[in-house]
Amino acid sequence: MREDLKYTLMVASMVVAWSVYYAVSKIVVDVTGSALLAGFLLRTAALVFLTLQLTLDKSFGRLFHQGKAVLILVTIGVFGFLLDLFANLGYAGGSLSTGTALLKTDVLMVNLATVILYHKKLYLSDWIGTLIMLAGVLLVLGVDFGGMEFHPTDLYFLLSALCVSANAFIIKTAQEKYHEDADMISYYNNFVVLLLFGTSAGLTGAVRSFDFGNVAPSFWWLVTLGGLAQTGIYFFYYRNLKHFEVWLVKLYLLLMPVLSCFIGVFFLNEQLTTRKLLGILIVLCGAAVILLRGRINHANHR
Numbered sequence: 001m002r003e004d005l006k007y008t009l010m011v012a013s014m015v016v017a018w019s020v021y022y023a024v025s026k027i028v029v030d031v032t033g034s035a036l037l038a039g040f041l042l043r044t045a046a047l048v049f050l051t052l053q054l055t056l057d058k059s060f061g062r063l064f065h066q067g068k069a070v071l072i073l074v075t076i077g078v079f080g081f082l083l084d085l086f087a088n089l090g091y092a093g094g095s096l097s098t099g100t101a102l103l104k105t106d107v108l109m110v111n112l113a114t115v116i117l118y119h120k121k122l123y124l125s126d127w128i129g130t131l132i133m134l135a136g137v138l139l140v141l142g143v144d145f146g147g148m149e150f151h152p153t154d155l156y157f158l159l160s161a162l163c164v165s166a167n168a169f170i171i172k173t174a175q176e177k178y179h180e181d182a183d184m185i186s187y188y189n190n191f192v193v194l195l196l197f198g199t200s201a202g203l204t205g206a207v208r209s210f211d212f213g214n215v216a217p218s219f220w221w222l223v224t225l226g227g228l229a230q231t232g233i234y235f236f237y238y239r240n241l242k243h244f245e246v247w248l249v250k251l252y253l254l255l256m257p258v259l260s261c262f263i264g265v266f267f268l269n270e271q272l273t274t275r276k277l278l279g280i281l282i283v284l285c286g287a288a289v290i291l292l293r294g295r296i297n298h299a300n301h302r
Contacts, residue, residue, distance in 0.1 A: 007243055010236050011252050017232030019259040023268065024226035031219055034206035035088050036197055043194035045227020050187050050234070063187060069178040072170065076185060077192025079167040084193075085200075086160035093153030100141050102157035104134055107250050109165040114247045122247070125289055125296045132286030133254045139279025140257045168246045175242045182242065186234035251290055258283055 021042075028038040054060040066073060090099050107130060114120045138145075174180040201207050240249050258280050264270035289296070 007240070010240055010243075013232065014236035014240055014249075015252065015255050015259055017229050017236055018253065018256050019263055021226060021229035021233055022256075022260055023263045024222055024229060027222055028219075028226060031215065032206070032210055034201060034204070034210070035084070036201040036204060037206040037210055039084060040194060040197040040201050040207075041223050042226040042230055043190055043197055045223050046190050046230035046234075047194060047227075049227055049231040050183075050190055053231070054183060054187060057183070059183065062184060066180075066184065066188075069174065069180055069184075070188075072174050072178060073180065073185060073188035074192055076167060076170055076174065077189045078196070079163050079170065080189050081193045081196040083160045083163035083167065084197075086156045086163060090153055090156035090160065093151060093156075098150060098154055099157045101138055101143050101145075102154060103161050103164075104137060104254075105158065106161040106164040107134060107247075107254065109161060110168060110247045110250045113165060113169065114245065120245065120247075123293060123297045125293050126247075129286045129289030129293070130251060132289060133251060133283050134286075136279045136282030136284075136286060137254050137257050139282060140261050140276050141279075142275070165250075168241060168250065171238060172241055172246055175238075182235065182238035185238055186231075190230070190234065248290075251287070254283060255287065 025038060025042060028042060029035050032038050032041070051060070054063070087099070087103060090102075111122060111127070111130060115122055171185060174185055175182075237249070240252070244252075261270075261272065261276055261280065265272045
């Protein structure tokens, strides 16, 4: 019972951390005018928290003794950068509605990989619950199905979703095959992504064009909060991946837009429409189907 409560809190904390990060990230991108510079600043703040965490745990020295595991740790960071890059390229040449819908296909990709590549069994109720949650999430996110237009650049969204899916399984492999803990994976991931964001921001002129001396102190507090939220994502997401199947963690993350919706209402002056409320209800119904999978399928096999 205590173990169940522990991982319920771990999942809830993961959803909260990710929701806060996206809300802060949106504001930082708006202020800087550059997704690359925003990514660099947020990852720099996260690096401070991650360094402090490893120092307090007296495990900082282990960063330099990873042996053959270094390759897979760097790979995780590269995929982490690519998923952001492809999404941004997609938004540059496509529509918000189309991109939002296509990026959520990572849930279906993970389900298919779980069945085809990893030979794990998913019940019919799992697929139904997944589709119900996806439908609700798209309503919450305000996807305009009637106004969706497809462009060749929309393939970038699918590449981003593919990178997200692949990275989850690569992280799982690092944990199971190389016995890497969440903190080592987190630090390498963040450091690699920070370097790639910083290099990209420098080459595109985003660093030179931003007036760092003319921003309000509250901006830096937001960056700090974003770095703390990113650290929380690493802490909870990687530990949940170790405990749960990848497909289940991805479904839990579909609860994130629901929480983000309420954050938008209370802190960003967004409206809670009837459409969004309906979407929230549908998401929760789909989640209930997933959470009751044991009872549903036990009853079906009597």
